Structures are given as structure tokens and as C-alpha cells.
Amino acid sequence: MKQYFNAKGKPWLVWIGFALVGVVLAVLPFALAQVGTSWVRITNYAILYVLLALGLNIVVGFAGLLDLGYIAFYAVGAYTYALLASPHLNIHLPFWVILPIGAGIAALFGALLGAPTLKLRGDYLAIVTLGFGEIVRIFLNNLSQPVNLTNGPQGIARIDPFQLNGFSFGTYEKFIGLEFSGPIKYYYLLLVVALAIILVNVRLQNSRIGRAWEAIREDEIAARSMGINTRNLKLLAFAMGASFGGVAGGMFSAIQGFISPESFVLVESIMVVSMVVLGGMGNIAGVVLGALLLSFVPEILRWTVEPAQRALFGRMLVDPEVIRMLLFGLALVLIMLFRPAGLLPSAVRRRELAERAP
Amino acid sequence: MDTFLQQVINGLTAGSVYAVVALGYTMVYGIIQLINFAHGEVVMIGAMVAFTVINALAPAGLPPLAVVLIGTACAVPVCMLVGYSMERLAYRPLRGAPRLAPLITAIGVSIILQHLALMIWSRNVLAFPQIIASRTYFIAGAAITTVQIAILAICVGLMGGLALLVYRTRLGTAMRATAQNPQVAGLMGIDVNRVIAATFVIGAALGAVAGVLFGTYYGLAQYTMGSVLGLKAFSAAVLGGIGNIPGAMLGGVLLGLVEALGAGYIGDFTDLCQYGWLSGAIDACEGGGQFILAGSNYQDVFAFIVLILVLVFRPSGLLGERVGERA
Amino acid sequence: MNNKLSITLIAAALALTGCGEQKPPAKTEAPASSQTAAPPPAPEALEVKIGHVGPLTGGIAHLGKDNENGARLAVDEANAAGIKLDGKNVKFTLIAEDDQADPKVGTTVAQKLVDAKVNGVVGHLNSGVTIPASAVYNQAGIPMISGSATNPKLTEQGFKNVFRVVGRDDQQGPAIASYLAAEKKPKVVAVIDDATAYGEGIANEVEKTLKGAKIKVLPREKGTDKTTDWKAVLTKLRGRKPDAVFYGGMDATGGPLLKQGRELGIKAVFAFGDGACTDKMKELAGEAAEGLLCSQAGIPPQAASKNFLDAYKKKFNTDPILYSPFTYDATNLLIEAMKKANSSDPATYLPELQKISFTGATGPIEFDDKGDRKDAEITIFTMQGGKIEPLAVVKGGRTTPYEEFLKTMGGGK
Structure with a gap:
């Protein structure tokens, strides 16, 4: 974080900055709740996307492996939670047991996908991961026969909310004079998880592992000749990225209370890739920005495009959803053409660009 | 037996449409190593344009064949234009960029084309006017329609024509030279940019024809049809050996057969009740019941599994010579 | 660059805290804000x-x-x-x-x-x-x-x-299935669905009802909601000679299914749920659509x-x-x-x-x-002259021909 604040010799400035951000994040849900609790929900989904984008960033941004089936891990996490905490199989484990399990299973899937595909070049890998994502979804959709595991397209309903010693995240409560609705409680939980994952990411980036990933991304053959175990490190990238997706999936499951394979389609994978690419591959702040931007876009469009069209033409000509997808497509193309490192480029990439253009 | 023969006919028809689409992927890949993700959308646009024209001309009383030909004649130039602009605007500026950049751009282009088509032709499934009176012939109990015969013939013709173009003309020689080494080809006086643009345009024209064939065969078109078709055709190209033109044809036909036979027979093979030693252990088998592990519901998985298996075990595909030394 | 960025970020942070600081007063006015949403009722x-x-x-x-x-x-x-x-x-x-x-x-x-x-x-x-x-x-x-x-x-x-x-899927499914069983008396029925919540749900109910009526049901075949090529599945079914085929799915996939089924020479009766109970079936399947059976939850809008x-x-x-x-x-x-x-x-x-x-x-x-x-009503339709026409209304397990049903509705509300 430090590089964004020009606070050399003034550490207090950094702390004030952190404190300010902390206060803002802490009071944000209550401010939003004044406008409407729906905005808290929208923010929660945005944070979920932040988690996903951060997870994918490890694979795409750090290790340079384009994964177009990332949503599969999200699905694995979501289904793990749903199966272990719903009346479907009549198992009700507490969330702090399931989330690690979900992360573990997702990591396993990540390694499972990674192992046979390690030799593949970037674009082949992208296609294989895309196929993998679709296969996972098709299996989830069909594992209702001959033995009903996932309940197929009907989805799993009545998934337990997070509960801790009788404290449920799903219900409304009044606490020291403040009104805590379900979404507000989840907001804090999501925020804590997001901050933890950001912390892990920052530490990772500057660790031996992070630097090794960077080396692999820049030149795999050179990295291997420097003694880096590229196979294990690539697997690790897949597994770690996947585990974050698994955690996010578990939380999605609990917040939503109902999941079905419809929520894990290819478009979602592409959306997360767009977030990472738009914000800046490999840069944590950029990825967070990208995720927040793209998750609020639909809401912004809903508030602007519809009324604007009605005012101008008297009726809706173009769905906001279509405009949103067109913007995604355009953003992907334009970013690649004019700002390939993203809105907030990572320091390494910026350095590279600077070196090239003296 | 008639069932098996029928499945082969089904597979061949679907497979030859895949093959024509796969040619578009493989030509572009062969020459600039780009997975043109948006090629499926070009096919879709071809079908849509043809739909619009055929729909407008259907009541005019022209002979049905002429109407379809006019529709195709309109779809081909539109798709060529789309293919050319795609290359010029989105891919050419990125030549020489890291491999992921053009791939991401291609995804973006695909999304844009799909949603532009949505705005023009709506979300609905468009029903192709059924003007060609399709006659059904029965061969040993297996049905084959005139449309199917026409599709097979047209696909064979297109592939032959393309082979002639690539191996017998100056442009074809230039394309092969560029594919081998663009720098040297440039030194030899070949306008590499023009050759690459020509490749895109030819691929798009083939895509347009494939779109019309698809539309008349199944009788419908929709703005989403390109993505699934594109993925399958891409799998076919990989199966045959991407970058290899005969490979794409072989891959397309094989994939069509795998899908048809797979969907037709997987349920029988995975019915655990037919395996004596297992059926005793499964309650559902009692009284002639069935316990099918995987049925036709996994039909769409075959293309992906083929894709993954080929890429993992034989990345150069069935006919590919150039093994993945370009790491 | 670095400087500019830091300034914007701090500015953004300040702007955000600005919003945050307004919060406490807003908080105490919580009832007030809800009043703006629902203005205090004028006296009457x-x-x-x-x-x-x-x-x-x-x-x-x-x-x-x-x-x-x-x-x-x-x-x-x-x-x-x-x-x-x-x-x-x-x-x-x-x-x-x-x-x-x-x-x-x-x-x-x-x-x-x-x-x-x-x-x-x-x-x-x-x-x-x-x-x-x-x-x-x-x-x-x-x-x-x-x-x-x-x-x-x-x-x-x-x-x-x-x-x-x-009506629920498990009311609609049984209605069309029992109508099919009673009117067409099939011995073997094939059930296909599009692997969506809707299609599979209604297909399951149909299968259950048919089995209850001692009719043989072939193992389920499936496509997706985007499937256009049904030939592999239909060819397999043709070999088993069903008397009727039920498809749970939408018209966009049901139309091609019906068309391809007839192309392959399958003579069975085709029946559908409400997703494929539209005039669009005629467009997509052409002549093959004539005589299909389908159901809609509730009474027809007309x-x-x-x-x-x-x-x-x-x-x-x-x-x-x-x-x-x-x-x-x-x-x-x-x-x-x-x-x-x-x-x-x-x-x-x-x-x-x-x-x-x-x-x-x-x-x-x-x-x-x-x-x-x-006792929600379910209506059974057929395709006649390119239009979906109501045949009968099923309510509480009782089938009433449509003409009679209309008479009872005449005195409605």
C-alpha cells in the first residue's frame, strides 16, 4: 500500500491514511443503509467479486496463466457449503468448519486442473480452463442422477446462514443502539475476509514465491534455468487462486441461501477476468478497483440508462444489460490496445514500460 | 444397425458444418498463432444476415434455391467485412504483443459482436422460413434429407476449393510462406499484412457459408449460437492439428461422429445393470430397472474432453506436424 | 504519476470520510428518512x-x-x-x-x-x-x-x-401426463428435458405420473436449453419405438426437436409443457407442429x-x-x-x-x-392450423372439455 502515499519520513501520514480508510469502511454500511439496505447488498456482492478477482489475480496476474474457467472454483466452494449446511443432505456443519473444507476442495480442483495442463502454452491453457469450467458446470447440473448429489438444475435451497454460538448472520438485530440487518453483518464479515486476503496477497507478492511467479510470468525457460521449480510453483498458483474462489463461493452460498448451476456460467468467468484485466493484472489495488468498478456498473447503468432513454425516446430501446456487456467487450479491447497494463498498472509493469520508452 | 447408420449420418452432417467453421480457426491460427475467439460470432452473423434476406425474399415467389443463394451471397460479403475490420482494428495493432493480449481482445470482440447482433436481431430464436421442401430418403432404414445431402456436398466442395487455393495459387503460396516465417516472407516481397488480412477474410467467408448451412439445416438462428458452435469447431481444429487445413476437416467430421455416437450410446454403456456382477449390488436394477451413470446429458462434455485430452497428450493434434516447440 | 495518484487517493478518501461524517446526523434521523420514502399521510x-x-x-x-x-x-x-x-x-x-x-x-x-x-x-x-x-x-x-x-x-x-x-409443476406435469395417458393410450413413452430447473422439474412429474399409470417410460434423455441438434438423442429413441414423446423445455429447443423427430420418421405423439406451448412452435417446426399436445398452468388468458x-x-x-x-x-x-x-x-x-x-x-x-x-387449473392445448387451441381444462384430477369449461367461466367475477 505504501507506494501510493508519498509519505517518506512521515509515517504518521500513513497511519492517518489507514485510520481514515478504516473509519470509512466501518461506517460505510450504515451510511448506505440510509439510502437503502439494497445498497448494502450490492456492496456485498461487489466485495465477493473483489475476493474472486483477487484469487484470479494470483493465477493471471502473478503467475501469468490465463484462466477462463475460474468460476468453477467459486462453484465448487458454493456447492461444498451448500451440501454441508442445508437440508439437502441433512448435514448442518458450522461455517468455520466448511469454509476451510471448501477452500481445500477448491484448491484440490485447482491442482487437478493445473497438473495436466502445465506444459500448455498460454492461449491453449486459456481454452482448456474454459472447457474445464464448462465441464464442472455440466457435472453440477447433472449429478442428480443416478444418485442425487447436487440436485441438478433445481439447485439447493434453504442453505444455512453463517452462525456462531447462536449469533446468526442472517437475521436482524439491534446492538448497542445500532440496527444490524443481515446484509450489514455479512458486510463486516466479507470486509474482514477481503482484508485478510488482500494482506495475504501483498505478503505473497513480495515473497520468494511471488518473485518466482513473476519470473515464470516473464520468461518461463529463464526461470527454470535459474533453479525455480516451475511445475510446483504453477500448481501452487492454481491451488491458491482456486482456494480463494472456494472461500468466496462458500460465502455466496450462505448469503444467497439458494444456489443452482445457473449462477456459475461462462459469462461470470469472463466478468472476473475483465475485472482483473481492467484494473491491472498483477496489481492488487488495481484488481480491487477493477472489481468494484465492474460490479457497480450495472447499478449505475440501471440508474442512468433507463431514465435517460425514457426521457429521450419515451421508451427503452436498449437494455442496460446489453449496454453493460457492450461496455465489457469494449473495455477489454480498448484496454488491451491502449493501456495493456490496466487502469492501475503494477509497479513491475510500469517499470518495464518506463525502461522501454526512455 | 439402422440406428448406427443413422447416427453416422447425423454425425457426418453436423461434423461437416464443424469442419467448415474449424477451417476459419485453423487458417488464422496457422498464420499468426491467434485463437480468433470471435470466429463463432462471424458464423452467427452470417446466419443472421442470411435469415434477414431469405425472410424478406421468401414471399416474393422466387425459386427457393435462388432465395437461399441470394441470402448466402449477401451474408458472405458482410462477414468478410466483419472479418477484415476485426483484423484491422483489434488484432493488427497487437501483433507482437504478449500472447494473452490478442486473446483477451478476441474475447472482447466476441462479446461486442454478440450484443450488437442482439440489438439488431433481438434475443429471440429466429425461425428460418422453411422454403426448401426437404425430401427424406431411407437407406437401409436410416433417413437422410436432401438438405443433409446438400450440406455434405457443399462442405466437401468448400474444403476442396480451399485446398486448391492454398496449394495451387500465388495467394496460397504467400499464406504458407507467411505461416512459416513472416519476417522472411516479408523479405521475399510478400505483403504480410495483406496476406494476413486475406486469411481473415477467407475464413470469414467460409464462416458465413457455415452459418447459412447451419441455419437452413436446423431451421433457426439466434445471437448466442456462435459461442457453442465456435467452441466445438475450435475443439475440432485442435483435434485435427491446429494450423493444419486437412486436419481441421478431419477433426470436424470426427468430432461430429464422436458427439453423435457418444450421445447415442453412452447411456447403454454406462448402464451398470448390464454388468452382471454389479447389478446384484444395485437395488435399482431389480426387475429390469436401469442404473445409468451418464446419459445424453453429458453430450456437450465430449467436445471439451476431446479438446483437453488432445491438448494434454498430443498437442499437435492428429495430423499436426509442428509439435509445440513454440513454448 | 506517483504523486498524482496519491493525491487522488487521499482526496477520494477524504471525500468518502466526508460522506461518512454526515452519517451520524443521518443516523439519528432514521425515522425521518423513512418518512421521505413514505410521506406522512395527509389527514384522510x-x-x-x-x-x-x-x-x-x-x-x-x-x-x-x-x-x-x-x-x-x-x-x-x-x-x-x-x-x-x-x-x-x-x-x-x-x-x-x-x-x-x-x-x-x-x-x-x-x-x-x-x-x-x-x-x-x-x-x-x-x-x-x-x-x-x-x-x-x-x-x-x-x-x-x-x-x-x-x-x-x-x-x-x-x-x-x-x-x-x-399451478405448480407437480400439478401441471400430472395433468398433461394423465391426459396423454387417457387420450392417446401409449404403451412406451420417451421423456426428454433440457436440463434446466423448469424442464427437468416438469419432466420428472410427467415421468412419475406415467409410471403410476403403469406405462413404460424409457430412460431419460437430456439436452440443454441451447441444444439445436437433437438427432443423436432422437435416433436412439427411434430404435426403442416410443408411442409418445414428452419434452420438458422451451419452444426454442422444442421446435427443432419436433422437426427433427419427424424428419427421422418418428411417428409418436409429441407432448410439451407450457414452455413450448406457444405459436412459435409452428414457426420452428413447420408442418411437424400440427397435432402436438401441450399444457399451460392455469387457464388460458383468453x-x-x-x-x-x-x-x-x-x-x-x-x-x-x-x-x-x-x-x-x-x-x-x-x-x-x-x-x-x-x-x-x-x-x-x-x-x-x-x-x-x-x-x-x-x-x-x-x-x-x-x-x-x-385445485389450480391446468389447460391442455393442441396445435391446429398453426395456432395453439385449448382442448380441455384439468382441475383437481378432473378433465373438462374446453367448451364446457368456458360456460362455467362465463358467470365468473
Whole structure:
């Protein structure tokens, strides 16, 4: 974080900055709740996307492996939670047991996908991961026969909310004079998880592992000749990225209370890739920005495009959803053409660009 | 037996449409190593344009064949234009960029084309006017329609024509030279940019024809049809050996057969009740019941599994010579 | 670059804290802010908000709009009638929202309605969206009536405030299956679905009913909601010689299925659920569509009570498409329950809604313990001359030919 604040010799400035951000994040849900609790929900989904984008960033941004089936891990996490905490199989484990399990299973899937595909070049890998994502979804959709595991397209309903010693995240409560609705409680939980994952990411980036990933991304053959175990490190990238997706999936499951394979389609994978690419591959702040931007876009469009069209033409000509997808497509193309490192480029990439253009 | 023969006919028809689409992927890949993700959308646009024209001309009383030909004649130039602009605007500026950049751009282009088509032709499934009176012939109990015969013939013709173009003309020689080494080809006086643009345009024209064939065969078109078709055709190209033109044809036909036979027979093979030693252990088998592990519901998985298996075990595909030394 | 960035970031942080600081005063005014949403009632007027949600954008936006029209008509009529609750004149307002047929958007929009303190909700359209959204309404204690969500799960969640006025999949499936069994007397039936919640759900019910009638059902075949090539599956079925084929799925896939089935020379009767019970089948399947059988939950829109049909046509200058008679009834049910309880408070009128007995545009309505409609009607159609024509109405296991049924409806509302 430090590089964004020009606070050399003034550490207090950094702390004030952190404190300010902390206060803002802490009071944000209550401010939003004044406008409407729906905005808290929208923010929660945005944070979920932040988690996903951060997870994918490890694979795409750090290790340079384009994964177009990332949503599969999200699905694995979501289904793990749903199966272990719903009346479907009549198992009700507490969330702090399931989330690690979900992360573990997702990591396993990540390694499972990674192992046979390690030799593949970037674009082949992208296609294989895309196929993998679709296969996972098709299996989830069909594992209702001959033995009903996932309940197929009907989805799993009545998934337990997070509960801790009788404290449920799903219900409304009044606490020291403040009104805590379900979404507000989840907001804090999501925020804590997001901050933890950001912390892990920052530490990772500057660790031996992070630097090794960077080396692999820049030149795999050179990295291997420097003694880096590229196979294990690539697997690790897949597994770690996947585990974050698994955690996010578990939380999605609990917040939503109902999941079905419809929520894990290819478009979602592409959306997360767009977030990472738009914000800046490999840069944590950029990825967070990208995720927040793209998750609020639909809401912004809903508030602007519809009324604007009605005012101008008297009726809706173009769905906001279509405009949103067109913007995604355009953003992907334009970013690649004019700002390939993203809105907030990572320091390494910026350095590279600077070196090239003296 | 008639069932098996029928499945082969089904597979061949679907497979030859895949093959024509796969040619578009493989030509572009062969020459600039780009997975043109948006090629499926070009096919879709071809079908849509043809739909619009055929729909407008259907009541005019022209002979049905002429109407379809006019529709195709309109779809081909539109798709060529789309293919050319795609290359010029989105891919050419990125030549020489890291491999992921053009791939991401291609995804973006695909999304844009799909949603532009949505705005023009709506979300609905468009029903192709059924003007060609399709006659059904029965061969040993297996049905084959005139449309199917026409599709097979047209696909064979297109592939032959393309082979002639690539191996017998100056442009074809230039394309092969560029594919081998663009720098040297440039030194030899070949306008590499023009050759690459020509490749895109030819691929798009083939895509347009494939779109019309698809539309008349199944009788419908929709703005989403390109993505699934594109993925399958891409799998076919990989199966045959991407970058290899005969490979794409072989891959397309094989994939069509795998899908048809797979969907037709997987349920029988995975019915655990037919395996004596297992059926005793499964309650559902009692009284002639069935316990099918995987049925036709996994039909769409075959293309992906083929894709993954080929890429993992034989990345150069069935006919590919150039093994993945370009790491 | 670095500097500029840091400045913007700090500025942004300040701007955000700025918002944050305004918060404490806003917080203490919490009641005030809710008042802006619902202005204090003028001495003699009470505003009652009814929410309606359906997809207003996307592939089935036309159905969403149709649903909304039904609710709007009911609200306008109630306002014209000048209803009084607790001695005050009531002004009903309809808050229409768009859920894009997406479960995630559905819960967000549901929350939006809860924030707006609506007194009742009519919606949503799709089962997959209605189920997660119903949990949001349940938590807020707001009654919700869906006019089109047919998945049985919706009312199996044990929510006391969730109702529906349309038949469930497990009412529609048995209806078409038993009609098929009784009229066509097939010995072997093939069942295909499109592996969506809707298609599989209705196909399962059909299979169950047929098996109950001692008819042999072939192992299930499946496609997807995007499948265009059904030939592999159909060829396999042709070898097993079914007398009838049932497909659970939409017209976009059902049309090609029917066409290809006939091309392969399958002579069986083809039957469909309401997703493929449209005139579009004729366009997609051509001549092959003639004589197909299909069912729709509820009564056909053209059989709804005449008053409703005329009023709808007059107001929106178009005919009802599918479920608008049901959303119209759903809205009227909310209003009726409020009248009975003499209150618009959800907690007060909910008990009245549970035990209501009301005759609406779609016939008499009562709810069972789960919130499902007792004895919902299912209509069986056939394709005749390129149009879907009603054949019979099935209600409570009894089949009435359509002509007779129309006579009973004539005296409706």
C-alpha cells in the first residue's frame, strides 16, 4: 500500500491514511443503509467479486496463466457449503468448519486442473480452463442422477446462514443502539475476509514465491534455468487462486441461501477476468478497483440508462444489460490496445514500460 | 444397425458444418498463432444476415434455391467485412504483443459482436422460413434429407476449393510462406499484412457459408449460437492439428461422429445393470430397472474432453506436424 | 504519476470520510428518512405500496411487462373504487422493479422493495429468482404472491408469507401426463428435458405420473436449453419405438426437436409443457407442429373472466400474453385481504390472506397450508392450423372439455 502515499519520513501520514480508510469502511454500511439496505447488498456482492478477482489475480496476474474457467472454483466452494449446511443432505456443519473444507476442495480442483495442463502454452491453457469450467458446470447440473448429489438444475435451497454460538448472520438485530440487518453483518464479515486476503496477497507478492511467479510470468525457460521449480510453483498458483474462489463461493452460498448451476456460467468467468484485466493484472489495488468498478456498473447503468432513454425516446430501446456487456467487450479491447497494463498498472509493469520508452 | 447408420449420418452432417467453421480457426491460427475467439460470432452473423434476406425474399415467389443463394451471397460479403475490420482494428495493432493480449481482445470482440447482433436481431430464436421442401430418403432404414445431402456436398466442395487455393495459387503460396516465417516472407516481397488480412477474410467467408448451412439445416438462428458452435469447431481444429487445413476437416467430421455416437450410446454403456456382477449390488436394477451413470446429458462434455485430452497428450493434434516447440 | 495518484487517493478518501461524517446526523434521523420514502399521510389519505417484480429487460421481458400490466390494472381499479381502510381513503401505488431474471439481482431488488416499505409484493416471474427473493420478503414479514413461479420448492420452504396463484409443476406435469395417458393410450413413452430447473422439474412429474399409470417410460434423455441438434438423442429413441414423446423445455429447443423427430420418421405423439406451448412452435417446426399436445398452468388468458379481458385490452391496447390474469388476481388478493383486516399492515392482514376465499379473473381462489392454490387449473392445448387451441381444462384430477369449461367461466367475477 505504501507506494501510493508519498509519505517518506512521515509515517504518521500513513497511519492517518489507514485510520481514515478504516473509519470509512466501518461506517460505510450504515451510511448506505440510509439510502437503502439494497445498497448494502450490492456492496456485498461487489466485495465477493473483489475476493474472486483477487484469487484470479494470483493465477493471471502473478503467475501469468490465463484462466477462463475460474468460476468453477467459486462453484465448487458454493456447492461444498451448500451440501454441508442445508437440508439437502441433512448435514448442518458450522461455517468455520466448511469454509476451510471448501477452500481445500477448491484448491484440490485447482491442482487437478493445473497438473495436466502445465506444459500448455498460454492461449491453449486459456481454452482448456474454459472447457474445464464448462465441464464442472455440466457435472453440477447433472449429478442428480443416478444418485442425487447436487440436485441438478433445481439447485439447493434453504442453505444455512453463517452462525456462531447462536449469533446468526442472517437475521436482524439491534446492538448497542445500532440496527444490524443481515446484509450489514455479512458486510463486516466479507470486509474482514477481503482484508485478510488482500494482506495475504501483498505478503505473497513480495515473497520468494511471488518473485518466482513473476519470473515464470516473464520468461518461463529463464526461470527454470535459474533453479525455480516451475511445475510446483504453477500448481501452487492454481491451488491458491482456486482456494480463494472456494472461500468466496462458500460465502455466496450462505448469503444467497439458494444456489443452482445457473449462477456459475461462462459469462461470470469472463466478468472476473475483465475485472482483473481492467484494473491491472498483477496489481492488487488495481484488481480491487477493477472489481468494484465492474460490479457497480450495472447499478449505475440501471440508474442512468433507463431514465435517460425514457426521457429521450419515451421508451427503452436498449437494455442496460446489453449496454453493460457492450461496455465489457469494449473495455477489454480498448484496454488491451491502449493501456495493456490496466487502469492501475503494477509497479513491475510500469517499470518495464518506463525502461522501454526512455 | 439402422440406428448406427443413422447416427453416422447425423454425425457426418453436423461434423461437416464443424469442419467448415474449424477451417476459419485453423487458417488464422496457422498464420499468426491467434485463437480468433470471435470466429463463432462471424458464423452467427452470417446466419443472421442470411435469415434477414431469405425472410424478406421468401414471399416474393422466387425459386427457393435462388432465395437461399441470394441470402448466402449477401451474408458472405458482410462477414468478410466483419472479418477484415476485426483484423484491422483489434488484432493488427497487437501483433507482437504478449500472447494473452490478442486473446483477451478476441474475447472482447466476441462479446461486442454478440450484443450488437442482439440489438439488431433481438434475443429471440429466429425461425428460418422453411422454403426448401426437404425430401427424406431411407437407406437401409436410416433417413437422410436432401438438405443433409446438400450440406455434405457443399462442405466437401468448400474444403476442396480451399485446398486448391492454398496449394495451387500465388495467394496460397504467400499464406504458407507467411505461416512459416513472416519476417522472411516479408523479405521475399510478400505483403504480410495483406496476406494476413486475406486469411481473415477467407475464413470469414467460409464462416458465413457455415452459418447459412447451419441455419437452413436446423431451421433457426439466434445471437448466442456462435459461442457453442465456435467452441466445438475450435475443439475440432485442435483435434485435427491446429494450423493444419486437412486436419481441421478431419477433426470436424470426427468430432461430429464422436458427439453423435457418444450421445447415442453412452447411456447403454454406462448402464451398470448390464454388468452382471454389479447389478446384484444395485437395488435399482431389480426387475429390469436401469442404473445409468451418464446419459445424453453429458453430450456437450465430449467436445471439451476431446479438446483437453488432445491438448494434454498430443498437442499437435492428429495430423499436426509442428509439435509445440513454440513454448 | 506517483504523486498524482496519491493525491487522488487521499482526496477520494477524504471525500468518502466526508460522506461518512454526515452519517451520524443521518443516523439519528432514521425515522425521518423513512418518512421521505413514505410521506406522512395527509389527514384522510393512506398510501399503500404494492411492489411488483419481474424481468423488464432480457429474453422474457415481454412476459415481465405482461405480469406488471396485470398488477397495474388491479391497482388502478382499486384506486378508482375508492377503498377505505381504518376510516382513511387509500391510495394504492405500484412500485415496479426489474429483476432481469437473475437470482442475484432478484434478492437486491427484493431488498429495495423492503427498504421502500412496501405493504405487499406480487412477483417474481421465474422460480429460480423467486425462491431466493422470497427469503428476503420472509425476513421482513412482507406477504408475497407469485403469479407465475411454478417450482414446487417455492412454497416448500415453510415461509408463512409466500403464496402463489398459479399451478405448480407437480400439478401441471400430472395433468398433461394423465391426459396423454387417457387420450392417446401409449404403451412406451420417451421423456426428454433440457436440463434446466423448469424442464427437468416438469419432466420428472410427467415421468412419475406415467409410471403410476403403469406405462413404460424409457430412460431419460437430456439436452440443454441451447441444444439445436437433437438427432443423436432422437435416433436412439427411434430404435426403442416410443408411442409418445414428452419434452420438458422451451419452444426454442422444442421446435427443432419436433422437426427433427419427424424428419427421422418418428411417428409418436409429441407432448410439451407450457414452455413450448406457444405459436412459435409452428414457426420452428413447420408442418411437424400440427397435432402436438401441450399444457399451460392455469387457464388460458383468453378464458379469463370477460371483465378482466376487456379492461386489460382497453387500458394497454393489447391482449394479455400469459400470466397477467394471475398477477391481476394476486394484486386483488392483497387488496382484498387488507380490506378484510381493515389494515395495510402486513402482520395484521397476513392471517386474512391465508384464509381468503376470493373469485378472481382466473376463477375461485383459496390457499392451502403451504400457500399454494387449492385445485389450480391446468389447460391442455393442441396445435391446429398453426395456432395453439385449448382442448380441455384439468382441475383437481378432473378433465373438462374446453367448451364446457368456458360456460362455467362465463358467470365468473
